[in-house]
Amino acid sequence: MKKTYEILIIGGGIFGITAAVELAKRKHKVGLINPDSIPHHLAASTDITKAVRMEYGSDKEYFKMAEEAIAGFHEWNDFFKKELYHEVGYLMLCKDKIESETQTYEKESYNNLIEAGYASNRMDSESLAKKYPVVNTSNYIDANYNPKGGYVESEKLVATLADYARSLGVEIIEGQTAKEIIVDKGQVNAVRTKEGNTYSCGHAVVAAGANTPYLLPELKPYMKSTGHPVFWLKPSDPTPFTPPNFAVFTADISNSGWYGFPYLPHLGVVKIAKHTNGIEIHPDKDDRQIRNEEVKDMREFLKMTFPSLVNAPLVFTRRCLYNDTLDGHFWIDKHPEIKGLSVSSGGSGHGLKMAPILGEMTADMIEGKTHKFSERYRWRHLTSNTLQREEARYIISGKL
Numbered sequence: 001m002k003k004t005y006e007i008l009i010i011g012g013g014i015f016g017i018t019a020a021v022e023l024a025k026r027k028h029k030v031g032l033i034n035p036d037s038i039p040h041h042l043a044a045s046t047d048i049t050k051a052v053r054m055e056y057g058s059d060k061e062y063f064k065m066a067e068e069a070i071a072g073f074h075e076w077n078d079f080f081k082k083e084l085y086h087e088v089g090y091l092m093l094c095k096d097k098i099e100s101e102t103q104t105y106e107k108e109s110y111n112n113l114i115e116a117g118y119a120s121n122r123m124d125s126e127s128l129a130k131k132y133p134v135v136n137t138s139n140y141i142d143a144n145y146n147p148k149g150g151y152v153e154s155e156k157l158v159a160t161l162a163d164y165a166r167s168l169g170v171e172i173i174e175g176q177t178a179k180e181i182i183v184d185k186g187q188v189n190a191v192r193t194k195e196g197n198t199y200s201c202g203h204a205v206v207a208a209g210a211n212t213p214y215l216l217p218e219l220k221p222y223m224k225s226t227g228h229p230v231f232w233l234k235p236s237d238p239t240p241f242t243p244p245n246f247a248v249f250t251a252d253i254s255n256s257g258w259y260g261f262p263y264l265p266h267l268g269v270v271k272i273a274k275h276t277n278g279i280e281i282h283p284d285k286d287d288r289q290i291r292n293e294e295v296k297d298m299r300e301f302l303k304m305t306f307p308s309l310v311n312a313p314l315v316f317t318r319r320c321l322y323n324d325t326l327d328g329h330f331w332i333d334k335h336p337e338i339k340g341l342s343v344s345s346g347g348s349g350h351g352l353k354m355a356p357i358l359g360e361m362t363a364d365m366i367e368g369k370t371h372k373f374s375e376r377y378r379w380r381h382l383t384s385n386t387l388q389r390e391e392a393r394y395i396i397s398g399k400l
Contacts, residue, residue: 003171004201006028006201007028007029007030008030010208011032011206011208011209013046013158014351014358015351016032017032017165023363030165033178037175042283045154047230047318049261050151054109055146056391068356069355084152084156087148087150088243088247089244090148090247091146091248091249092144093140094143103252113144128140128142134308136306157352176197178206180192181204188204188339205362208345210323211283223345223346224280225281225321225324226322227320227321228319229290229294229298230319231272232269234315235270237308242262251305253275269316289319320349323345325346326388331343331345332345334379361373361374
């Protein structure tokens with residue numbers, strides 16, 4: 001089977017589907033291929049929730065990007081007439097005073113909020129215990145609550161955007177796994193799939209998440225796939241974990257990696273996850289099972305942070321797969337040597353937070369425009385000495 005597209009997007013995760021929507025709105029003829037269905041059951045963006053926050057430590061560009069993304073999430077809620085983004089707030093829990101050198105991420109994030117004119121909602125252990133009684137305030141003595149933040153129902157968002165893309169004329173072909181990008185005389189002209197089909201195109205966009213460096217081996221030195229544990233717990237009493245009694249939270253995250261979400265009534269769970277080095281994992285070949293020691297680690301965290309959840313039944317686990325760049329920044333650019341080939345990937349665990357602006361960034365890049373947030377996401381040279389830059393992430397030694 002042969003089909004021809006002006007632009008063919010490889011991958012229907014958050015990078016690919018937002019690009020498809022934006023390109024179709026700009027009147028391009030767009031096709032999109034994806035292994036299995038959309039949302040793909042193993043994609044990083046296929047989850048019940050993803051955190052949304054402006055707090056990015058000292059990184060003021062991410063702060064501004066997140067501000068715009070949050071405005072975009074509200075616009076999507078209005079446009080699609082459904083609550084995909086839930087603004088339940090974002091709570092930073094600190095073991096030391098925010099000003100402490102051990103709380104660099106929280107200190108810088110807090111200072112950015114105040115500098116930008118946002119109100120302080122800082123709490124000492126006494127006021128924290130009153131507002132959030134489930135928090136173990138013998139371990140967490142300082143906190144700040146930002147009402148402008150929350151979570152997105154990420155799987156539902158991807159499905160909604162896929163339906164919208166179809167309504168705009170994007171041809172989405174599910175069950176097609178890209179195997180080879182066919183290049184003739186330095187120009188892309190087609191993509192061949194494992195299922196035996198060929199799709200001709202003038203431009204191909206690799207938005208394949210963790211499979212990106214396997215489709216483009218020249219990116220392997222700069223990217224790696226890492227897996228991170230996710231846990232669903234069923235609280236005996238959901239009330240204290242239900243907004244406004246609870247919020248999306250981080251718990252000394254830059255020193256621990258732990259964060260989580262309020263109670264989700266339609267599933268009856270509280271979700272806890274860890275944002276750290278993770279384990280290197282092949283996206284197709286390796287086992288994604290959560291290990292016993294990771295469950296034990298999670299229980300120890302609960303004992304220290306939310307004692308009432310220590311014995312809560314663990315009803316589901318998942319290993320979320322990041323497509324990590326070594327510096328933790330996105331990779332959105334044209335291939336430096338092959339015409340008609342672009343990449344939109346490198347989510348590094350925070351791609352979905354920026355979903356409302358990702359499509360615009362990718363479309364501008366494809367059309368040869370310069371987006372105001374595009375410069376550091378260009379094709380670049382990284383080495384084994386490159387440091388991972390996201391301050392909210394607990395990275396041992398600073399290297400992935």
